[in-house]
Amino acid sequence: MMRLNPKYIPLLATAVVLLAVFFTGSLLYPNFGTPRVIVNLLGDNAFVGVAAVGESFVILSGGIDLSVGSMVAFVGILIARLLQAGCDPFLAMGIAVCIGTAAGAVMGCLIQFFEMPPFLVTLAGLFCLRGLGFVIRPESIGIDHPFYAEVLPQLSILVAPKAVLPFTAMCFLGSVVIGSFVAGFTRFGRYVYAIGSNENSARLMGVPIARTKITTYALAGFFSAFGGVVSTFYMQSGNPASFVGLELDAIAAVVIGGTQLTGGVGYVPGTLMGILILGLIQTIITFNGTLNSWWTKIVIGGLLLVFIVLQKLISRRAAQPV
Amino acid sequence: MIDWVSDLFFWIVFGAILFSLRRQRIFWTVGALALLLLFNQFFTPGFFHIQLLDGHFYGSRIDVLNQGAKVMLLSLGMVLVIATGGVDLSVGAVMAISAAVSSRMLVTEHQPAGLAIAIALVISVLAGAWNGLLVAGVGIQPIIATLVLMVAGRGVAQLVTEGQIINFLDPTMVYLGNGHLFALPFTLTLVLVMLMLTLFLVRRTALGLFIESVGDNDEASRYSGINAKRVKFFVYTFSGLCAGLAGLVACSNIKSADANNIGLYLELDAILAVVVGGTALQGGRFYLVGAVVGALFIQTLTTTLYARNVSSDISPVPKALVIIAVCLFESELFRGRVAQVFRSLGRILKPLSSRIPQKFFAAARHDAPKP
Numbered sequence: 003m004m005r006l007n008p009k010y011i012p013l014l015a016t017a018v019v020l021l022a023v024f025f026t027g028s029l030l031y032p033n034f035g036t037p038r039v040i041v042n043l044l045g046d047n048a049f050v051g052v053a054a055v056g057e058s059f060v061i062l063s064g065g066i067d068l069s070v071g072s073m074v075a076f077v078g079i080l081i082a083r084l085l086q087a088g089c090d091p092f093l094a095m096g097i098a099v100c101i102g103t104a105a106g107a108v109m110g111c112l113i114q115f116f117e118m119p120p121f122l123v124t125l126a127g128l129f130c131l132r133g134l135g136f137v138i139r140p141e142s143i144g145i146d147h148p149f150y151a152e153v154l155p156q157l158s159i160l161v162a163p164k165a166v167l168p169f170t171a172m173c174f175l176g177s178v179v180i181g182s183f184v185a186g187f188t189r190f191g192r193y194v195y196a197i198g199s200n201e202n203s204a205r206l207m208g209v210p211i212a213r214t215k216i217t218t219y220a221l222a223g224f225f226s227a228f229g230g231v232v233s234t235f236y237m238q239s240g241n242p243a244s245f246v247g248l249e250l251d252a253i254a255a256v257v258i259g260g261t262q263l264t265g266g267v268g269y270v271p272g273t274l275m276g277i278l279i280l281g282l283i284q285t286i287i288t289f290n291g292t293l294n295s296w297w298t299k300i301v302i303g304g305l306l307l308v309f310i311v312l313q314k315l316i317s318r319r320a321a322q323p324v
Numbered sequence: 325m326i327d328w329v330s331d332l333f334f335w336i337v338f339g340a341i342l343f344s345l346r347r348q349r350i351f352w353t354v355g356a357l358a359l360l361l362l363f364n365q366f367f368t369p370g371f372f373h374i375q376l377l378d379g380h381f382y383g384s385r386i387d388v389l390n391q392g393a394k395v396m397l398l399s400l401g402m403v404l405v406i407a408t409g410g411v412d413l414s415v416g417a418v419m420a421i422s423a424a425v426s427s428r429m430l431v432t433e434h435q436p437a438g439l440a441i442a443i444a445l446v447i448s449v450l451a452g453a454w455n456g457l458l459v460a461g462v463g464i465q466p467i468i469a470t471l472v473l474m475v476a477g478r479g480v481a482q483l484v485t486e487g488q489i490i491n492f493l494d495p496t497m498v499y500l501g502n503g504h505l506f507a508l509p510f511t512l513t514l515v516l517v518m519l520m521l522t523l524f525l526v527r528r529t530a531l532g533l534f535i536e537s538v539g540d541n542d543e544a545s546r547y548s549g550i551n552a553k554r555v556k557f558f559v560y561t562f563s564g565l566c567a568g569l570a571g572l573v574a575c576s577n578i579k580s581a582d583a584n585n586i587g588l589y590l591e592l593d594a595i596l597a598v599v600v601g602g603t604a605l606q607g608g609r610f611y612l613v614g615a616v617v618g619a620l621f622i623q624t625l626t627t628t629l630y631a632r633n634v635s636s637d638i639s640p641v642p643k644a645l646v647i648i649a650v651c652l653f654e655s656e657l658f659r660g661r662v663a664q665v666f667r668s669l670g671r672i673l674k675p676l677s678s679r680i681p682q683k684f685f686a687a688a689r690h691d692a693p694k695p
Contacts, residue, residue: 115657116652116658118652119606119651122647122651129641129644130641132640133640242637250471254475294487296478296479296482299478304476306475314462
């Protein structure tokens with residue numbers, strides 16, 4: 003029998019939990035295990051998922067990004083405002099993503115050049131972007147541009163009878179594929195893992211720390227901003243007060259996906275599974291109808307605990323000489 | 325006329341305090357607060373106005389003390405946690421739990437207010453102990469260990485209130501956040517008592533030394549005979565108690581328990597207060613009074629913005645800029661670069677930085693190998 007590499011155990015555990023949750027749902031409710039539920043799951047959680055891909059990189063590098071929720075809301079209201087002013091939708095999305103990437107890069111520079119804790123810098127980013135969203139427009143703006151009303155619905159694909167894969171889901175899956183490729187198969191990805199494992203030895207190995215770290219935060223800003231773009235596809239509006247606490251969902255998904263918050267260990271596809279687990283729990287609670295929404299938080303907290311303790315056990319076992 | 329005299333008296337006292345602190349780390353925090361107040365003295369009309377109504381003082385400065393009580397209470401627990409090199413993200417959620425439990429005991433279970441408060445505090449202490457167990461017992465990174473309760477805690481609070489906003493009119497509970505003692509808000513007395521208690525615990529017993537040594541290097545403190553695990557367990561439990569008290573004040577302020585919104589984002593304010601107060605996030609040396617002054621600084625900033633008609637939605641932006649400015653000035657590298665650019669300024673900055681313990685910078689460096 004092939005021996006399982008211990009580094010894949012958290013990922014495998016996530017997959018087992020995902021299947022267990024899915025089959026529990028399917029056994030409990032007759033219409034649960036249909037393709038339609040699965041495509042909706044991907045579509046409804048797309049913007050969190052896209053942002054969580056960026057968060058994975060930051061966490062892999064040993065940092066943390068708290069500005070995700072504010073960034074998604076900020077980009078949403080920015081795009082809605084630009085469209086209201088008669089801007090071309092692609093130009094608006096381009097501007098929004100550029101601003102998001104630049105904001106991430108600025109946070110990365112502060113963290114790298116002044117050795118400030120990522121926690122505080124991205125906390126400042128959280129406050130700043132949330133406030134700037136309100137500066138643009140303090141209330142929700144609906145989007146009625148023809149691109150959103152007419153072109154977007156046609157971009158969805160019929161994958162199975164009665165199951166239409168929405169465009170948001172495709173953006174999500176695309177982000178996961180790109181993120182997995184960058185993390186696993188590029189030099190930059192290896193650098194991120196190296197810095198997350200041990201920044202000191204990475205520096206001694208000749209890894210360009212400053213460039214990699216700033217790029218990591220810029221990349222997280224890019225994915226968060228892209229998550230904001232996807233959120234406008236999904237909500238058809240922009241609201242500066244929305245998505246409070248989204249960063250917690252993103253961080254939870256990354257951790258449940260088997261990535262260690264200490265950095266250096268984890269895989270981007272795990273984040274996809276983490277998002278699906280969070281989404282499935284919500285779907286089960288919706289299907290049940292009698293359970294209240296607060297159970298979602300309690301179950302997510304419990305799952306977080308299980309995964310953290312599991313990782314602790316694995317790393318403790320790996321540290322012991324065999 | 326009376327206002328003019330009282331302002332002068334205020335500034336003389338404040339100036340004397342500032343002068344007496346000139347050689348201490350906390351000088352910078354109090355100085356920042358003084359600058360903010362000085363700005364208000366000249367540019368925010370009515371900010372310094374204080375009047376006596378029904379035997380109680382009212383005014384913007386009193387509001388700052390009253391509204392800042394929650395973050396001041398939280399920062400007392402948070403500063404000890406941060407001193408051990410950890411962080412407690414769950415205080416906001418624990419506040420919600422404490423508010424939910426006390427209101428439920430009071431309204432749904434018809435218990436007397438004293439019992440309701442006691443049970444809420446016991447449960448908050450248990451919540452803190454749970455964090456302590458995860459951090460000290462299981463050995464999980466503090467930021468993750470407390471994240472669990474931060475996510476699940478609000479759900480538990482909603483479970484307790486059954487998703488309702490519980491309103492109460494019990495005089496004892498309402499007094500906690502709205503009452504007056506010695507013509508000043510009762511919350512001020514509560515904060516002072518807790519501050520004295522904490523100061524006694526950490527400065528009159530060896531506990532403070534243990535906490536700083538664990539924050540500096542928990543491995544070394546363990547070898548020198550300090551039970552690092554027990555110290556860590558204590559600080560998280562204490563933080564739970566502080567959060568429970570803050571939760572009671574918060575729900576008493578609005579005479580209802582809203583599990584969704586009580587304490588939302590206050591963990592961030594508390595961490596900010598500790599950092600503004602001069603304690604580094606890496607742990608080690610901590611400044612208890614500094615954290616309380618930091619909390620006052622944040623509340624003064626918020627009240628200033630409201631007094632100047634800045635929308636509460638936009639007020640996070642200046643707050644963010646202040647965080648960045650404070651952190652930049654605590655960064656040795658930043659001061660070094662500024663000193664490089666302005667040599668003359670460097671001459672002023674250099675003697676200042678030598679006043680701060682050298683360890684403060686040593687801990688800020690990332691060169692130290694990870695354990």
